[in-house]
Amino acid sequence: xxxxxxxxxxxxxxxxxxxxxxxxxxxxxxxxxxxxxxxxxxxxxxxxxxxxxxxxxxxxxxxxxxxxxxxxxxxxxxxxxxxxxxxxxxxxxxxxxxxxxxxxxxxxxxxxxxxxxxxxxxxxxxxxxxxxxxxxxxxxxxxxxxxxxxxxxxxxxxxxxxxxxxxxxxxxxxxxxxxxxxxxxxxxxxxxxxxxxxxxxxxxxxxxxxxxxxxxxxxxxxxxxxxxxxxxxxxxxxxxxxxxxx
Amino acid sequence: xxxxxxxxxxxxxxxxxxxxxxxxxxxxxxxxxxxxxxxxxxxxxxxxxxxxxxxxxxxxxxxxxxxxxxxxxxxxxxxxxxxxxxxxxxxxxxxxxxxxxxxxxxxxxxxxxxxxxxxxxxxxxxxxxxxxxxxxxxxxxxxxxxxxxxxxxxxxxxxxxxxxxxxxxxxxxxxxxxxxxxxxxxxxxxxxxxxxxxxxxxxxxxxxxxxxxxxx
Numbered sequence: 430x431x432x433x434x435x436x437x438x439x440x441x442x443x444x445x446x447x448x449x450x451x452x453x454x455x456x457x458x459x460x461x462x463x464x465x466x467x468x469x470x471x472x473x474x475x476x477x478x479x480x481x482x483x484x485x486x487x488x489x490x491x492x493x494x495x496x497x498x499x500x501x502x503x504x505x506x507x508x509x510x511x512x513x514x515x516x517x518x519x520x521x522x523x524x525x526x527x528x529x530x531x532x533x534x535x536x537x538x539x540x541x542x543x544x545x546x547x548x549x550x551x552x553x554x555x556x557x558x559x560x561x562x563x564x565x566x567x568x569x570x571x572x573x574x575x576x577x578x579x580x581x582x583x584x585x586x587x588x589x590x591x592x593x594x595x596x597x598x599x600x601x602x603x604x605x606x607x608x609x610x611x612x613x614x615x616x617x618x619x620x621x622x623x624x625x626x627x628x629x630x631x632x633x634x635x636x637x638x639x640x641x642x643x644x645x646x647x648x649x650x651x652x653x654x655x656x657x658x659x660x661x662x663x664x665x666x667x668x669x670x671x672x673x674x675x
Numbered sequence: 676x677x678x679x680x681x682x683x684x685x686x687x688x689x690x691x692x693x694x695x696x697x698x699x700x701x702x703x704x705x706x707x708x709x710x711x712x713x714x715x716x717x718x719x720x721x722x723x724x725x726x727x728x729x730x731x732x733x734x735x736x737x738x739x740x741x742x743x744x745x746x747x748x749x750x751x752x753x754x755x756x757x758x759x760x761x762x763x764x765x766x767x768x769x770x771x772x773x774x775x776x777x778x779x780x781x782x783x784x785x786x787x788x789x790x791x792x793x794x795x796x797x798x799x800x801x802x803x804x805x806x807x808x809x810x811x812x813x814x815x816x817x818x819x820x821x822x823x824x825x826x827x828x829x830x831x832x833x834x835x836x837x838x839x840x841x842x843x844x845x846x847x848x849x850x851x852x853x854x855x856x857x858x859x860x861x862x863x864x865x866x867x868x869x870x871x872x873x874x875x876x877x878x879x880x881x882x883x884x885x886x887x888x889x890x891x
Contacts, residue, residue, distance in 0.1 A: 464854035471851035475688065499761070501841040505750070512753035591850055597859045620857050 446516040448492075448646045456495040459485045460515035462503040464591055466616050468521040471500075484538065484638075485519045488654045502590060504571045507532055510641050517651065518639030521610065523573040525634070533642050535651045537635030538659075541573045544614035545628045546599070546607045553605050554627045567595035567604040573634055574608035592617075599624065681858040682865035692848030693869050699765055699834045699844055704827055706770025711777025716807065718782045729778070736775035742836050744768050749840040765837035773830050780822045784815030817888050824881030828874045835870075845869060 451457050461481060463469045469479035477498045489496035499515050506518045510532055523541040524534045545555050555561055563583050568574040570588040578586055587604060589595045595607045596617065607614075611629050618624050638655070640648040660668070682689075717729030736744065748768040752759060759767065788811050796806040835846035843851075849866040853859050 464850050466854055470854050472855065473688075475691075499841060500843065500847075502839050505746075505839060505841070508746075508750040512750050513758070514750075514753070591853065593850075593853045593857060593859045596857075617857060 456497045457489040458497045458515045459517045459519045460499045460501050460506045460509045461520040463500050465521055481519045491654050521636050523634050524637040533640045533648050534637035536655055537637050538655055539636040541634045541636055542611040543574055543577055543608055543630045543632055544611040544626045546614050546624050547627050549623050549625045556628050558630055565604040567598045567607045578608050678861040681856050682861055685852045689848055692845035696834050696844040700831045702766045703769035707773030707777045710774030711781050714778035715781025733775045733778050736772055741772050744772055761840045761842050765842045776826055780819050784819035787818045788814050820885050827877055831874050
C-alpha cells in the first residue's frame with residue numbers, strides 16, 4: 430500500500446493534487462466524460478456511475494477522502510489535468526504515446542479493443558481495419574477509434590464529440606461504419622439491433638488513469654490501488670502466506 | 676412511441692438544465708450590461724486612454740470565437756494563478772463576450788440621440804456625467820431595447836457552449852440523456868423545443884417592455 434510519506438510537511442503544496450494536498454482538502458477530484466456507458470454515464474438520479482467511477486471510488490476510499498467527479502468533454506480532460514482542475518483522469522482513456530508526452534499514465538486496467546459497427550441491413554461488412562480503406566467512417570473525437578482509423582490510408586473520417594452522434598451519422602447513411610471501443614459498442618448494439626459489430630480489432634492498447642506529469646507520489650498510489658484490485662483472494666493468500674514471510 | 680416518451684420521462688432532468696441555462700444567461704447579461712454601458716461610452720470618449728482600450732476590448736472579444744474565450748477563461752487563467760470553477764468561468768466568459776456586443780449597441784444608441792440634446796443639457800449647466808445619466812442614456816436605452824433583446828436571445832443560445840467546460844446546462848444534460856437512452860434525435864429535438872420556448876418568452880417580454888416604454 431502507498432503511504433503518505435510527506436504528510437505534515439509543506440512538500441505537497443508545490444503543486445496541486447499531490448497526496449498531501451488531496452488529504453488536506455479531504456477530497457479526490459477526478460475528471461471524466463460521463464457519456465461513455467458502461468464506463469461512465471449519468472443515471473436517472475443525475476449521478477455519475479460506471480466501471481471507471483467504481484475504480485475511482487476505490488482509490489478515494491484507500492486515500493480516506495471523499496470522491497468529487499468533474500464532468501468534462503473528453504478532449505477537455507487533459508487540459509483540465511494540466512491546469513490543476515482535477516487530480517486524475519478516470520475516463521476509459523487509452524494510453525497512447527502522444528498523450529504520454531503530456532501526462533503520466535497508471536498501469537493499464539482495461540483492454541481498448543475497437544469494434545467496427547455497421548448497418549445491419551447494409552452490404553458492407555468489414556472484417557479488418559484495412560477493409561475501411563476508401564470508406565467513410567465516423568468516430569468520437571480524440572478516442573482510440575479516432576487514432577486507429579486516422580492511420581488507415583484514403584479513409585474519410587468524421588469526428589464527433591459524442592459517439593451517439595457518430596451513430597446518428599451511420600443511421601443517416603452518411604458514413605459506412607463507426608469505430609469505437611468494444612465495451613461501449615456492445616452496450617449500444619444491444620439497444621439498437623439495426624446496427625451490428627462486424628469486427629473486433631485487438632489494438633493491443635489499454636486504458637490507463639491519467640496523472641499530472643511529475644506527480645509520482647499520486648501515480649504510485651494509484652498503481653498500488655489498481656494492482657491490489659487485480660489480485661484475486663487467492664493471490665492475496667499467496668502473498669500473505671508465502672511472500673510476506675520471506 | 677418510445678422516441679417521444681423518452682423526452683417526457685426525462686423532462687424534469689432536462690428542465691433543471693434549462694434553469695441553469697437561464698441563470699447562466701441572466702448573470703452574463705448583467706455583467707454584459709454594466710461592462711457594455713461603460714465601454715460603449717468609452718468608445719465615444721475623446722480621451723485616448725479611455726477610447727483606445729475600449730476599442731481594443733470590443734474588437735478583440737468580438738473578433739475571437741466565444742468557444743475559444745470560454746476555454747481560455749477556464750483552462751488558460753489557471754496558468755496565471757486564477758482558478759475558476761466551471762460555472763463562474765462560464766458566466767465570466769459569456770459576460771465579457773456580451774459586454775463587447777452590448778458596448779456596440781450602447782454606442783449606437785448614444786449616437787442615435789441628436790447632438791442638440793447633449794448641447795442643450797450642457798448649456799443648462801449639467802456636467803458631462805449628469806447629461807449622460809439623466810438625458811442621453813435613458814433615451815438611448817429606449818432606442819436600443821430591441822437590439823438588447825436580440826443580444827439576450829443570442830446569449831441564451833450561446834450559453835450552450837458552456838457545455839464544453841462541463842457546465843450541466845440544457846445542452847450538456849441532453850447529452851447525458853442521449854448516452855443513457857441512445858435516443859439521439861428525439862432528445863436533440865426536445866432540447867431545441869425547450870430553447871425555443873425560452874427565447875420566445877424572452878422575446879415577448881422584451882416586446883412588452885418596449886410597448887410600455889413607448890407609452891411613457
